[in-house]
Amino acid sequence: MKRHCTIRTPLGDMIAMVEQEHLCGLWFTDQKYAPEFFREWPPDPDDPIFAALRGQLDAYFTGRFSRFDLPLAPQGTGFQKAVWALLRAIPPGTVTTYGALARQLAAGGEGRVTSARAVGSAVGHNPISIVIPCHRVVGADGSLTGYAGGLKRKAALLSLESVEHPSRWRRFTDS
Structure with missing residues (x-):
């Protein structure tokens, strides 16, 4: 199942995308190469992967970061x-x-x-x-x-x- 959500960060809003229980995208909303097709995916801000991502980004931006630990599936060559x-x-x-x-x-x-x-x-x-x-x-x-x-x-x-x-x-x- 494909879904997306918007995540607020100190550097601007980001769009996160999950497919098949893996994070497959995270872009600043005004970022070069950020896709528009995420709008076709249903929003699901309560998804557990988005919750984990928000928590880890919060730790990163507040200096409590150790490492990102998320299931990833970047699409590319x-x-x-x-x-x-x-x-x-x-x-x-x-x-x-x-x-x-x-x-x-x-x-x-x-x-x-x-x-x-x-x-x-x-x-x-x-x-x-x-x-x-x-x-x-x-x-x-x-x-x-x-x-x-x-x-x-x-x-x-x-x-x-x-x-x-x-x-x-x-x-x-x-x-």
Whole structure:
């Protein structure tokens, strides 16, 4: 069964979508690539997955966060899912680069060379914002680049995770 709900956060309202008892989408309402088809799905704000998501997002935004523990089913290509799996391995308070993710993919997947640009596209199309932490990916020079939810939100999320300034960022992977 497919359903959706709106979740209020300090950075703006988000649309959450569940299908087959798995979270399959979480977007800021004004986010680039946010789908419109969720309106076709019935609203169900009392769904247990939405309740768990609200509780975990509240813990995240109030500094009581440990980790997201939700059943996820992001929809995408095999390549996108591989990139999103790498994103989930980036710990809070750390960042990595698009190039570092591309090298990780090349090292772990049949030696196929992947461009940072291709990784950036997959990161930008992440369908489960915050939970799959695409905001923890920065440019090769440490700049805040490419966040579908907006760079102000990306900066706010990194600040929330105590990632204050590029010179103080702890890198999860080498660049």
